Amino acid sequence: MHKKALSAMLRERRALISPESHGLARPTGQGRRAPGLSQQQVDLLLNRAIHTYHRLESGTYHNPPVGLLREVAQLFRFDEQEWVSLCRYARDEDPPGPLRPSAGKEIPGMWQEAVEGILHPAYITDASWDMLACNSPFTEMVPDGRVPGNMMRFMLLDPDGRAILSDWETAWAPLLVPQLRAALVARPDDTVLRGIEREVLADPLAGPLYEAGGAVIHPDGDERPIRHVKLGPGWLRMCAAQPLASPGARLIILMYQQGPRQDGAPAIRSGRTWAGLPPA
Template sequence: MAKKTKKPRHPIGELLEPKRALIRPESVALPRPPAGRPGPKATGLTQNDMDILLKRSRKTYNRLECGKLRLPPDDYLVDVGRLLNLTADEYTMLWLLARGHRPTHPLHPPVGLVGPELWQAACDGQRHMMYVTDLAWTLLAHNSAFADMFIHGIAPANTARWMLLTEEGRTTLMDWETTWAPSLSAQLQAALAENPDSEVLQKIDADTRADPVAGPIYTSVTAPSIAPDGVVRRLRHPLYGPGAAKMVAANPYASPGARMIIVIFEPEEAAEDRRQGISASSSSR
């Protein structure tokens, strides 16, 4: 009789089964199985153990590993990731396999910036303005080019608060009422909706609503805005005068909610000189 070929596991099972095997039942307050228990001996958590620990009906976890659990709830994937001590990459892969997109909820509450000294070195090595903030716009790293954007050469502790609630911000950020303030207001509201427990975001939200200048703009925002990536806005630099600020934005993978922003600034005089140079070059041909 031909030997039966073992059916390949679903990719979710391939990902999660080895992680289960690493966790001893007693380490998660499950009783140690009797030494004489019939059947194969589990070296780690069984699928039934997972259902017990995650407080789900029997076979729920089995269906997840078999790829038969259609669109598992967000909180379930978070709980699975935390129970099995998944890495950030493993957690992202779980979401991609189970939901078809990257995580919409962090594996762990944001704890700041991973590798802050490396991000500071990256900022220091960038000739354009560069800075990194956490989910509440608290400044975590920046270079001297970014500090030069402020009147006294000192970057603010929180960039959102500076942009929305200071007179310097409203003057430096040209067209503040029509471009900068509405966009940042929408971004702040989106961040608060995603992180409702952030006391820093709550305070900025309350202070902005109460502000006689920013409040009406903040409460009347209609267009959503998540990130300023690729946006070009006018900025009055204290050293170089008015010009165009071209922004490049990204999220550090290992630091949920953090933002990395590069501001490429071109003074209006430099832009005009460049245009005239191009025009003169064209006419001489």
């Protein structure tokens, strides 16, 4: 627990919530000068026992339950990044899932221009793997330039997807199904993901692989074989990142190498030189 950061964060945000906005009177007791809700009013609004919120804000509530943190975050109108910070300050861990079901379903419009400026094939999907943005090099590597509506469904179930993903049963599918399973753990009520899961379980090839499980939850740094529609067989080196304002969304950059697999670039560490100059 990070008491100082937790207390400052909660106290600042509590001060922004007016009691009147929740049908409560502003406390007028002796010495009461602080703006916003009182700690007792927070307990009242959350239907919690007296002093529950005081223990949280003061840092004396060790390992508070995620349910309490979620209720506080929703009452204080936290965004997704603030929700992550709250869980880290209070429990020393990331939250088990997003604060709101709508999280990860959209990105700022500037991301389309950013993706178009990437030289390699690149795309962004939302938290359900629905396509949000892609560039022209990406459309050139898929059959007929047809942009998939959902990348997970395309890679696991679409015949065109299976055709261009070389060695699909060994090099692709066993690494995809754990990502779907992990996403459902974090977003169990996501109807798109549940629909894909049902289709996968009903599929004679993908179903057994899904049932077998696996531990891979992201493709960052992977190298996998592919049949590029225009350039032929080769390998993809994959970079994965997340737009910070949209937890669960994914930016995927696919660096294509024609022909046989080649050694990848070494890991990047601080202290490297730039253009022959020593580090500052």
